[in-house]
Amino acid sequence: MMGDIILSVEGLKARYANAITALEDVSFTLSRGEILAVLGANGAGKSTVLKAISNLLPAVRGQVTAGSVLYQGESTLTRSPAALLRAGLVQVLEGRHCFKTLSVEDNLLTGGLGRGASRAEIAADLDRVYAWFPKLAARRRAISGLTSGGEQQMTAIGRALMARPKLLVLDEPSMGLAPLVVQDIFRALKRLNSEDGLSILVAEQNSAIALTYADRAVILEHGASVLSGDAGALKARDDIRAFYLGQKPAAAPAVSAPLPA
Numbered sequence: 001m002m003g004d005i006i007l008s009v010e011g012l013k014a015r016y017a018n019a020i021t022a023l024e025d026v027s028f029t030l031s032r033g034e035i036l037a038v039l040g041a042n043g044a045g046k047s048t049v050l051k052a053i054s055n056l057l058p059a060v061r062g063q064v065t066a067g068s069v070l071y072q073g074e075s076t077l078t079r080s081p082a083a084l085l086r087a088g089l090v091q092v093l094e095g096r097h098c099f100k101t102l103s104v105e106d107n108l109l110t111g112g113l114g115r116g117a118s119r120a121e122i123a124a125d126l127d128r129v130y131a132w133f134p135k136l137a138a139r140r141r142a143i144s145g146l147t148s149g150g151e152q153q154m155t156a157i158g159r160a161l162m163a164r165p166k167l168l169v170l171d172e173p174s175m176g177l178a179p180l181v182v183q184d185i186f187r188a189l190k191r192l193n194s195e196d197g198l199s200i201l202v203a204e205q206n207s208a209i210a211l212t213y214a215d216r217a218v219i220l221e222h223g224a225s226v227l228s229g230d231a232g233a234l235k236a237r238d239d240i241r242a243f244y245l246g247q248k249p250a251a252a253p254a255v256s257a258p259l260p261a
């Protein structure tokens, strides 16, 4: 299903108002129909890259100072987050943002607003979300704030799906969730990718799960993309994961042996 490039990040630099340089030099591409994982230790710059992509950095007093982000061939850095959303670039922010006092279904419905879709289209989209996440169907009338962490994450993803993304961007969907719930979520993402052709960019600290489900991965260290390659090949390289992702102490990996692209 892989084809042309839907997202291209080139030489990206960014900083926050307090003048800390958050991104030094980040480059990668994502092909249409691909799942790409952005990996890196705490503070490596994953969230900053994702916010830059959706032009959300100005909202947190950050700015891109160099480089480019092209979504479907056009710069995202000059377009509003709302315009990008309408163009199919939809982001699920870190921390399972739901409207806590609304029901699960009302949360999902907010994701379909602003598209000018008919009632019938909205109803069909809602059914599709419930098909991807059957647990949400069972909890549709529940108040979101009273549902489990996993259900809140599914609600946040479901709301993003209601906006009909072409590229779904997720910031640490596994955060704070039990392993079985994380697996449920990644399985649903994989099905959305393989059955619906959805392109997915996912930032994760949980490299084991991300590398299990992604096609390719890019590793960030101190705000720079230092390595990218086939997810299976990266998963097999314990030394690389240990060195860059801080999972256990290791000697510097022999990166001279290139990974298959």
Ligand SMILES: Nc1ncnc2c1ncn2[C@@H]1O[C@H](COP(=O)(O)OP(=O)(O)OP(=O)(O)O)[C@@H](O)[C@H]1O
Residues within 6 Å of the ligand: 016, 017, 018, 020, 021, 022, 040, 041, 042, 043, 044, 045, 046, 047, 048, 049, 060, 205
């Ligand atoms: N709003 C902000 N204002 C100032 N500095 C920030 C802000 N957000 C992040 N930073 C800094 O930018 C750098 C990159 O942070 P970022 O959140 O992008 O990393 P991350 O890889 O997503 O980490 P985490 O996994 O902890 O979310 C860090 O040094 C961080 O302290």
